[in-house]
Amino acid sequence: MRRVVVWIAIVVLCAFLFLLVANANSLDDGILYLRDMLAYSETPAQPLNESGRFGFCKQFVSLRNAQRARFIENFLDARGIPFQRIPIYNAKFDNIFVPFSQQGPYTIYSAHYDKFFDEPEYQGASDNSAAVCMLLVVADELNKQHPKKPIALLFTGEEESGLVGAKAFYEDATKNNLQVANVLNFDSMGRAGLAARASGERSGFVFTIPLLGEFVYDGREIEPASTYRQPNSKLLAQLSRLVPITILDRMVAKSDGTYFQEQGWNAVNFTSDDMYYLNETWHTYQDRVELWDESNFQRVVDLMLGYARENQ
Ligand SMILES: [Zn+2]
Numbered sequence: 001m002r003r004v005v006v007w008i009a010i011v012v013l014c015a016f017l018f019l020l021v022a023n024a025n026s027l028d029d030g031i032l033y034l035r036d037m038l039a040y041s042e043t044p045a046q047p048l049n050e051s052g053r054f055g056f057c058k059q060f061v062s063l064r065n066a067q068r069a070r071f072i073e074n075f076l077d078a079r080g081i082p083f084q085r086i087p088i089y090n091a092k093f094d095n096i097f098v099p100f101s102q103q104g105p106y107t108i109y110s111a112h113y114d115k116f117f118d119e120p121e122y123q124g125a126s127d128n129s130a131a132v133c134m135l136l137v138v139a140d141e142l143n144k145q146h147p148k149k150p151i152a153l154l155f156t157g158e159e160e161s162g163l164v165g166a167k168a169f170y171e172d173a174t175k176n177n178l179q180v181a182n183v184l185n186f187d188s189m190g191r192a193g194l195a196a197r198a199s200g201e202r203s204g205f206v207f208t209i210p211l212l213g214e215f216v217y218d219g220r221e222i223e224p225a226s227t228y229r230q231p232n233s234k235l236l237a238q239l240s241r242l243v244p245i246t247i248l249d250r251m252v253a254k255s256d257g258t259y260f261q262e263q264g265w266n267a268v269n270f271t272s273d274d275m276y277y278l279n280e281t282w283h284t285y286q287d288r289v290e291l292w293d294e295s296n297f298q299r300v301v302d303l304m305l306g307y308a309r310e311n312q
Pocket of ligand 1: 127
């Protein structure tokens with residue numbers, strides 16, 4: 001009898017070790033998630049300053065998608081910043097492209113402005129109001145600073161309906177021979193630090209079950225993982241010198257950057273690095289401005305402006 005128990009214990013232990021070894025690459029991302037979960041507090045250390053430079057964002061969150069497009073255009077118009085409207089097939093609103101130089105190859109900072117539920121009560125604060133506000137503040141700055149590097153901003157619509165805005169932009173860019181150096185895509189921000197994520201067709205945490213393959217857990221269900229790609233390490237190393245960036249190679253993100261990367265552009269999907277916060281709020285009515293921490297806004301703007309100032 002005792003011998004049987006010992007053998008069972010050995011088998012369980014081996015299976016556990018086998019699972020651990022198979023998931024060596026996923027472990028660090030999983031540990032970060034647990035750390036964020038334990039440290040999570042609804043009250044941010046630095047709530048959004050309503051009279052500060054991101055204060056306008058508090059109004060932006062309640063706007064519906066069509067109003068959001070208009071808000072962005074009015075913001076740019078008021079500062080004399082030229083932009084182009086690029087249609088998204090037969091959608092009611094357009095992509096908004098804001099080049100700060102005549103010629104590429106462009107570094108594009110992109111963010112989708114549409115929200116998942118197109119209604120005032122749903123704020124989509126992290127997804128993706130915060131990043132839009134960051135880009136608008138950057139637009140204002142770049143307009144004054146005239147960076148050497150060819151920079152453009154891109155506000156996409158119809159991301160939530162399957163990266164449709166990104167596809168429309170890519171096709172238009174290809175048709176017009178627009179030269180693109182790289183795309184830094186910002187989606188799901190608003191708190192904690194900045195993460196560069198692997199990009200794929202399904203968002204979530206990728207782990208391995210030995211003999212069965214890779215699976216992805218999005219906080220709600222487990223599905224077989226589809227192909228995912230890592231961002232360009234040289235570009236990331238360069239960006240990491242400007243602000244700290246957490247690399248999450250098994251926390252896959254699906255956003256506009258995924259489509260661009262699939263087409264061969266050098267694109268990176270950036271999100272907040274607090275995966276617990278993102279998981280708690282993603283596509284829920286809890287995704288609200290009260291959870292924002294302004295330090296995240298500051299950091300992302302520093303990254304965009306810092307990179308714009310570099311020669312290479
Ligand atoms: Zn999003």
